[in-house]
Amino acid sequence: MAERTISILKSIGNPNKARMIAHLAKHRGESAEDLSRHLGYPLPTVYKYLRELEAARMVECEVKDRTQLYYPGNFELVVSPEKLMEMLEGEGVVDVYKARFGDEGMEHLKEVFEKVKAGNMTFRQAASTLGITYYELVSLLDETGAVNE
Amino acid sequence: MRRKRDEGYEVLIPRAIANELLDEPRKYAEEIKVASPALASKILNSVETVNTAIKQGLIKVETVNYRKYSEIIDNVRKHLSQLEAKPEHTVKKGDPELITLMIQLYDKSREKVLFSTKDKGLLKALKPFEKRVEFEVLESI
Numbered sequence: 001m002a003e004r005t006i007s008i009l010k011s012i013g014n015p016n017k018a019r020m021i022a023h024l025a026k027h028r029g030e031s032a033e034d035l036s037r038h039l040g041y042p043l044p045t046v047y048k049y050l051r052e053l054e055a056a057r058m059v060e061c062e063v064k065d066r067t068q069l070y071y072p073g074n075f076e077l078v079v080s081p082e083k084l085m086e087m088l089e090g091e092g093v094v095d096v097y098k099a100r101f102g103d104e105g106m107e108h109l110k111e112v113f114e115k116v117k118a119g120n121m122t123f124r125q126a127a128s129t130l131g132i133t134y135y136e137l138v139s140l141l142d143e144t145g146a147v148n149e
Numbered sequence: 150m151r152r153k154r155d156e157g158y159e160v161l162i163p164r165a166i167a168n169e170l171l172d173e174p175r176k177y178a179e180e181i182k183v184a185s186p187a188l189a190s191k192i193l194n195s196v197e198t199v200n201t202a203i204k205q206g207l208i209k210v211e212t213v214n215y216r217k218y219s220e221i222i223d224n225v226r227k228h229l230s231q232l233e234a235k236p237e238h239t240v241k242k243g244d245p246e247l248i249t250l251m252i253q254l255y256d257k258s259r260e261k262v263l264f265s266t267k268d269k270g271l272l273k274a275l276k277p278f279e280k281r282v283e284f285e286v287l288e289s290i
Contacts, residue, residue, distance in 0.1 A: 063155045091185050119269030124241040133173040134243060147267045
């Protein structure tokens, strides 16, 4: 739930993406080309935004007559200080890893992540080096934002 | 994923990766459930999502033909172990199975295989096999 809310917040933080969702709410079922024409954004930008919005499940796509048509996703955002605290202060995989391996383990993690980011180690090799499962490794990469940098 | 299926694509993963997505997190959630119940429950929910996608056929678990592709698997394993100067048996099954499955699919269909990953190391490991398989890397599916 927290990730979902954060991804919605991230997307809404970009006015162009927010405009795209608002446009789709009014004109449901437009193609990327339609969006580019109506909103004046370059087509590659529209595709990039649509990919990100789809990943955040904020727009949905349907293929009709070989054309991909986009619709607004079904989402609602409720934000309050308490909600943010609940979302961001909750324990994550990083906390579990730190409790298990301590500060030294965190240092080792950073070193390994540098190799992963440079492509000098696969995710699975990194997991094996750290003595954790692939799932933990991917969760750690995701939580720290290391693979998206 | 539904869109890819509607477009006629099949999303395939080898058995070793299905285990990484289902069995490993279940075990992990079990290990942490006393100390971190909320996180354990979140992990189990995500496992259930993957499990449902497999049951609904959105993700297909494919078996690698070990007999036919044993040499490829060995080569990938060797290549990865050399990169890290580690014994071959420490190479996790997922990487060799994934690369081998791509080759197996290409051999079968002779159509370009689309490969979705953020793992730059895995893409490097795939490089020596570029002549065996025609592929394109997708950012996400």
